[in-house]
Amino acid sequence: MRSLNRLFTRLLNFTTRRCDDERLREEMESHIANQTEANIRAGMTPQDARRHARLKFGSVVAVREGYRAEAGLPFMENLLLDVRYALRVLRKSPAFTVVALVTLMLGIGANVVVFGVLNQVLLHPLDVSEPQSLYQIRHKQWMIGRLLTTSYPAFEDFRRRNTAFSGMAGIYGYSHAALRSRNAVRWVHGDAVTGNYFDLLGVQPEAGRFFHAADEHGPDSAPYVVLSDALWRSAFDADRGVVGTIVELDKHPFTVVGVAPSRFHGTERFVWPDYWMPIVMEGADFLHSRVSISVTVIGRLKPGVTPQWATENLNAIAAELAREYPETDDGQPLRLIHPGLLGDDGDVIRGFLWSVTVLALLVLAAACANLATLFAARAADRSRELALRVALGSSRERLVRQLLTEAVLVSLMGGAAGLVSARLLLGVLNRSQPFVDSLTVSLDARVYAAGLALTLASALLFGMAPAWQTWQSSPSQMMKNGQADPKHLRRFALRDLLLGAQIAICTLLVTASLVAVRGMVRALHAPLGIQPRGAMLADLDLSQVGQAGDVAVEKKKAAIEAVRSIPGVTAAGTVSRTPFTGGLHGIPIFRPGTTEFKLINSMLAPYVFTMSPGYLEAAGTRLLGGRDVSWHDTTQTPYVAIVNETFARKMFGETPWGETAAIGQHFIVSGNLTEVVGVAEDGKYHDMQESPQPVVYVPLSQSEDGETVFVVRSQRAPNEMAAALARTLSGIAPNVPITVESWPDALEDELFPARAATVSLGVMGLLAAMLAVTGIFGMAAYNVSRRTKELGIRVALGARRTQVMSAAVGRPIVLLGVGSVVGLLFGVFATRLLGQIVYQANPRDSVVVGGAVLTMALLGIAASAIPALRALAVDPSKLMREE
Amino acid sequence: MKRKMDVQQGTLALMVLKTLDVLGPLHGYGVARRIEQISGDLLSVNQGTLYPVLLRLEQEGAIASEWGPSQNNRRARFYRLTRAGHKLLEAERREWGQTAAIIARFFAVKAKDLA
Numbered sequence: 001m002r003s004l005n006r007l008f009t010r011l012l013n014f015t016t017r018r019c020d021d022e023r024l025r026e027e028m029e030s031h032i033a034n035q036t037e038a039n040i041r042a043g044m045t046p047q048d049a050r051r052h053a054r055l056k057f058g059s060v061v062a063v064r065e066g067y068r069a070e071a072g073l074p075f076m077e078n079l080l081l082d083v084r085y086a087l088r089v090l091r092k093s094p095a096f097t098v099v100a101l102v103t104l105m106l107g108i109g110a111n112v113v114v115f116g117v118l119n120q121v122l123l124h125p126l127d128v129s130e131p132q133s134l135y136q137i138r139h140k141q142w143m144i145g146r147l148l149t150t151s152y153p154a155f156e157d158f159r160r161r162n163t164a165f166s167g168m169a170g171i172y173g174y175s176h177a178a179l180r181s182r183n184a185v186r187w188v189h190g191d192a193v194t195g196n197y198f199d200l201l202g203v204q205p206e207a208g209r210f211f212h213a214a215d216e217h218g219p220d221s222a223p224y225v226v227l228s229d230a231l232w233r234s235a236f237d238a239d240r241g242v243v244g245t246i247v248e249l250d251k252h253p254f255t256v257v258g259v260a261p262s263r264f265h266g267t268e269r270f271v272w273p274d275y276w277m278p279i280v281m282e283g284a285d286f287l288h289s290r291v292s293i294s295v296t297v298i299g300r301l302k303p304g305v306t307p308q309w310a311t312e313n314l315n316a317i318a319a320e321l322a323r324e325y326p327e328t329d330d331g332q333p334l335r336l337i338h339p340g341l342l343g344d345d346g347d348v349i350r351g352f353l354w355s356v357t358v359l360a361l362l363v364l365a366a367a368c369a370n371l372a373t374l375f376a377a378r379a380a381d382r383s384r385e386l387a388l389r390v391a392l393g394s395s396r397e398r399l400v401r402q403l404l405t406e407a408v409l410v411s412l413m414g415g416a417a418g419l420v421s422a423r424l425l426l427g428v429l430n431r432s433q434p435f436v437d438s439l440t441v442s443l444d445a446r447v448y449a450a451g452l453a454l455t456l457a458s459a460l461l462f463g464m465a466p467a468w469q470t471w472q473s474s475p476s477q478m479m480k481n482g483q484a485d486p487k488h489l490r491r492f493a494l495r496d497l498l499l500g501a502q503i504a505i506c507t508l509l510v511t512a513s514l515v516a517v518r519g520m521v522r523a524l525h526a527p528l529g530i531q532p533r534g535a536m537l538a539d540l541d542l543s544q545v546g547q548a549g550d551v552a553v554e555k556k557k558a559a560i561e562a563v564r565s566i567p568g569v570t571a572a573g574t575v576s577r578t579p580f581t582g583g584l585h586g587i588p589i590f591r592p593g594t595t596e597f598k599l600i601n602s603m604l605a606p607y608v609f610t611m612s613p614g615y616l617e618a619a620g621t622r623l624l625g626g627r628d629v630s631w632h633d634t635t636q637t638p639y640v641a642i643v644n645e646t647f648a649r650k651m652f653g654e655t656p657w658g659e660t661a662a663i664g665q666h667f668i669v670s671g672n673l674t675e676v677v678g679v680a681e682d683g684k685y686h687d688m689q690e691s692p693q694p695v696v697y698v699p700l701s702q703s704e705d706g707e708t709v710f711v712v713r714s715q716r717a718p719n720e721m722a723a724a725l726a727r728t729l730s731g732i733a734p735n736v737p738i739t740v741e742s743w744p745d746a747l748e749d750e751l752f753p754a755r756a757a758t759v760s761l762g763v764m765g766l767l768a769a770m771l772a773v774t775g776i777f778g779m780a781a782y783n784v785s786r787r788t789k790e791l792g793i794r795v796a797l798g799a800r801r802t803q804v805m806s807a808a809v810g811r812p813i814v815l816l817g818v819g820s821v822v823g824l825l826f827g828v829f830a831t832r833l834l835g836q837i838v839y840q841a842n843p844r845d846s847v848v849v850g851g852a853v854l855t856m857a858l859l860g861i862a863a864s865a866i867p868a869l870r871a872l873a874v875d876p877s878k879l880m881r882e883e
Numbered sequence: 884m885k886r887k888m889d890v891q892q893g894t895l896a897l898m899v900l901k902t903l904d905v906l907g908p909l910h911g912y913g914v915a916r917r918i919e920q921i922s923g924d925l926l927s928v929n930q931g932t933l934y935p936v937l938l939r940l941e942q943e944g945a946i947a948s949e950w951g952p953s954q955n956n957r958r959a960r961f962y963r964l965t966r967a968g969h970k971l972l973e974a975e976r977r978e979w980g981q982t983a984a985i986i987a988r989f990f991a992v993k994a995k996d997l998a
Contacts, residue, residue: 009942023960024934027911030959031930034912037955056930063931070935070942 010073024067032057082405089406096378097410099774100371104414104458105421106767107367112422112443112451114360114760118353119447126339127263129202130300135307136267136339137297137314139332149297151290152279154321154329158297161317164310167200168299169193171267172279172286174582178737179275180248181235185737187539188231188249190275191266192282195222200300201267207232208243208258211278219284224277225254229262231274249277267298267339290328293585298339307336326598359512359764362505364458366768369502370775371462373495375407377782379466400467407463408456415455419448465498496811499779500819503856506772507823511852513765515827516758518848529644529683530579531620532743536718537578538563538710538725540738553701556708557631559732560612566724568716573615574700574708579685580747589651589696590668597671606647606694607685608669610705616642616680616697618711625660626678629699639702641669642678647694669696711743718742769859776863780812781870809864816860824852895936897979898922900972903946903964910951910959911937937962945971 032053039049057063068074090097125131137149137158150158152170159168172192179188198210206229215222225247227236236242246253254277265272279287279295286292301310314334322331341349379386386399423443556574563572577584586605594601613630616623624645633640643651648662655661662676674696682692700708710729714721722740729738748755791804799807895918902917903909909917914937915930940946945968953959964972 026958027934027960028931030910030953030957031912031915033957034953034955035930038916058929058931060931063934066932066935067938070938 021064024064028057028060028063078401079405082402083409085402086406086409090410093378096374100374100410101414101417103367103370103771103774104411104455105417106770107364107458108415108418108451108454109421109425110418110764110767111357111360111364111454112419112447113425114353114357115450116422116426116443116447118357119444119450120442121269121341122350122353123446126267126269127203127265128267131338133301133303134201134267134339135299135301135310135336137299137334138337139334149293149334150295151293151328152282152287152295153290154325155295155297157321158314158317161320162299162310162313164301164305164313165299166302167196168297169197169200170279170295170297171197172282172294173268173271173273173296174294175273175277175282177249178251179231179235180251184235186235187737187739188274190225190228190273190277192279193276194279197276198226200298201264203264204261205258206261207240208256210258210260216278216280219280219287222278222280223252223254224257225249226257226276227259228265228272228274228276229260230272232259249275254281269341290325291587311335322599326600327596328599330599356760356764359509359761362509363764363767363771364454365461366502366505366509366771366775368458368461369498369505370771370778371407371410371458372465373498373502373775374778375403375462376465376469376495376498377778379403379469396471400471403467404459404463407466408459411455411459411462415451415458418455419443419451422451465495495779496815499775499812500815500822502775503772503816503819504823504826506768506775507820507852507856508826509768510765510772510855511824511827511848513761513763513768514848514851514855516761516765519758526688527681527683528579529621529681529685530743531713532747534713534715535618535620535743536710536712536714536721536725536740537743537746538712538729538738538740540708540710540729540733540736553634555732556612556700559729560614560710562728562732563710563712563725564614566712566714566721566728568714568721568724569712570715571614571618571713572710573618574612574710575615575619576610576703576705576707576709578619578709578711578743578746579683580687582686584686587669587696592666592668592673594668597668603667604647604650604694606643606696608696608698610700610703610707611697612700612708615711618713620713621683622681624679624681626663626676628678629697629701631701633699634701639672639674640677640699641674642680642697643676644680644695645682646692647696648676648679650694669698672702674698769855772856773859773863776812776816776860777866779815780809780864780867805868809868812864813860816856820853820856823856824849827852895933896940897972897975899933899936899940899962900945900964900968900975903962904969904972908951908961908963910953910961912959914962940968943971944968 032050035053035056036046036049039052040046042049044052126134128134139149149155152172155168155170159165159170162168170193175192176187176189178185195211195213195216198205199212203210205226208226210226211222211224215224227242232238232242242256243258245256247256248254260276266276299310301307311334314336318329318331318334321329389399390396426443560572560574563569584607587608588597588599588602588605590597590602611629613628616628623642626642629640629642643662648660651667652662652665660679662679665676666673667676668674680695680697683695684690685693685695710725712721712725716724722742726738726740729740730736787807791807794804794807898918898921899914902914902921906913906917911933915933918933919930937946937948941948941962944965946962947965948960948962950958951961
């Protein structure tokens, strides 16, 4: 309490700069006068009395200093002095200050952005209770993109039989519907979840209630829907009265029972559902089909149960199920992961984010090396001033503190600028396309703390170099040799090391960004098996028009004909699901003559697409041989299919006649003996990274799959076409929401990771290149300016141009060479790291290596050119006179 | 830089408190003279060091001060003990007593006592 009181008084004195000098003076005078009187009374002469009194009192100056130290905060006062002095010094060299600030702003800004994303995606747990005990069940085999694990009946079996989980919930993540409310219709996507979902996650509703396990009584028994906060706000104006009302989802009435809190977005970070409804509403077929593998399973471990033990428990059940249901359950081994990052994509995302974080830190390290060089050079230039201060009695600690204060000041300003720019950049990113309504990166206390820590750490890093130099030097030496000892330049200096390290880091970053750009270019030119350019996608649910069976086929046929007759349309067709939209899983096929349709007897598990005649042409998938399906292939005629090259090769083997030899062969899919009538080119179906997958296209008229997406190819401008398409389709299916999109736009999402990687690595590479330029330029310019006198003498003594050149910029060029080689080697060894970040990364790629070397060489030459020219323009008579 | 609080300065603060406790309100010179009378050498030189100590004690709230006329009609700053100062003095006195007693026992000890 006492010390607190005192601290406040001192702080007050410090801030108001009050010091009771007057009071002390008066007290001291009074004291000395009293003492003098006493001395006179004791018999001294007045002069002696006064002298003795003063002697006895001691040094007035010392007392005053002691008094001041007690009254205020001397540490703070000195700091304030240092700061003021530092500001003055920085103002005196604005170019240096601006370069330092911009360097730091970029370095710290990049780190804050990257760490902000990392923090949001990896460090924040899901907003559910006890996220640590929540697991997602996955197949043991590592797979990209596929969220699906099991069929609903298998999920029920796992839930009933396991002894490791206190609860297990199933999620069907592909629920979508036309939401009709308040006379407006909109497309919404959501999760169909088991009744125990919200209770398992431990989430509380924002309004109304959630549905529970007790609400489920068999298929279609619980027409309830829970709205997401975003949908509630956008479609219902955040009206609490909506709870209890009826809305239509795909023309079926659902009661809105509640609204989820705004922080809760389901169990996936990147896919935010608009609504949740009970999984029983997916219908009896879904609930009883062991073939439809589309349920994502999450579960909460019982306290004390280890994930290993739970995995063994689940695998035992999987093996049991494979024995009991050999036709549908393959008994694949399982494993547990934490949900949230798109299943196994989490590994990729984690790897990417950590790698980019490392790269961002490298940028900052390069920036610090750069600044250290700059500060060290400046300290050397100021050596005379520093020496003078030491000679006048300033302590070394005081000088080092002064230099560190400058460094910290610069870094704090740069860090603040970096934080502000990072905030602005993230604000723009949050509002931009792929992030809206999915991931929102906000800067929280942790990010600010990290930014501050980085700022201070970098201040120490680049402030230490000049401080260390000052500490080492002796003042007399500094006074004598204002200019550097020429011998010193021959030695391997700290600055050289810093520049070398900086160049190595920059080369690594330039290499990384080149690798990313190459990977991106390759990804864009990878054969997709489709030609998205010039094609439009139109998504509408024709099943809502209300017919079934052959009538529906007729309806679709009519719709396609109508679309086909829009002027400018060259091809049109429908497909059950366009590539790269997820939800694909293999369907087992069998040799003709198979009687037992057990999974172990199956030949392949290809993706099966249901399409209309004309789809392949509209999609731009080449037919290598045979014919397209036609409207004459019906359930009354023999079943036919088109297969892709991989299917043909895997199923019927390599033949000298190529894949088209498969035409006329048979296989069994979905219990139907099917004839191959055509072979189509290979493509990518689920994601860019997949290995060649077998694919079967079956005609719409012979399939029960009702999903349809229109693919329309035309030569007209996309927006024009979109309007015409929407008009035509809404004429056929009024009151059904239609989304029309150009295919390249729809593929944006698939390319987004590669694009994001390219942009982030490209920015890092650019930053690195800028740092390299400033570093080399600074070093070369500094060398020239330090040695003008020496160079002048050389020129006067008849040195040739080349000699002067090499003396002036030889060292930076050598450092450039060495640094680049080291950086390139790092790049090659970091293949694994880069491979995780970008598609088809190959740092040994000659284009990349050549590009990196060329870039660094060009940058080096450009950065050394100006100092070199200055060195050549030296007028010896003028320079020798210059100090 | 924070100055080290040496023993002497701590002692000086205690002496100031005790002096004010015994003699009531006093000005700086008066305090210095009393301490000199009692402690002999401690303040025979550098009486001025008393003033930072007085300021410190005042900031801690142990003493309070105000201007008043001295005997020779000069304006002087008079210091007096506050309630907090009384408590502080009491606490310090106890502590000193304990310390002194312990140290005294240590000095009294002879080898045979520990055998």
